[in-house]
């Protein structure tokens with residue numbers, strides 16, 4: 001904060017909390033000098049909602065003690081840490097072979113964030129919601145998210161899916177259309193077996209290439225029921 005900003009902040013403090021009013025000119029000058037020294041690196045306004053005046057207002061509203069300069073510098077230190085934690089050093093517009101220039105540009109970006117002059121540059125997040133209309137149109141044109149030639153190439157590595165497709169082509173029941181009562185694999189997921197790693201260590205699940213016989217029978221029974229109902 002510049003001295004005029006600190007002076008404005010102190011005027012605001014005196015307005016909110018009359019106890020902090022100085023009795024004479026010399027005291028006021030001394031207080032201004034002290035606050036200027038401590039708040040030199042604290043911005044008045046910074047990204048993500050930092051506002052020194054709001055910090056002052058909150059302190060007066062919540063604390064029984066007259067405000068000190070550190071009651072502003074400490075919240076700023078926490079806010080600054082949060083800003084820097086979100087900053088991810090975006091690629092600077094500098095020749096990458098110019099190592100010194102590159103490092104200086106990265107440092108300048110961090111300094112700008114740390115002093116509240118620039119908003120942190122966070123990593124782009126994965127967006128939620130439906131795919132872009134252009135992507136939907138392309139998938140519709142191709143008929144499937146996985147093109148036919150890619151599906152053919154992947155078939156040897158996806159034995160369970162290949163078995164389901166073969167069953168559907170041969171008119172057999174789809175084993176994965178029912179949950180497994182033996183290993184409790186849900187509908188659509190392969191049967192699994194548990195590896196036991198001793199009494200004190202967690203085991204892990206492995207997918208079985210084949211289904212449990214009871215599940216196959218259950219799927220067959222379900223199909224028979226559906227056919228007799230139809």
Ligand SMILES: [Zn+2]
Pocket residue numbers: 180181182183184185190191192211212215
């Ligand atoms: Zn099973």
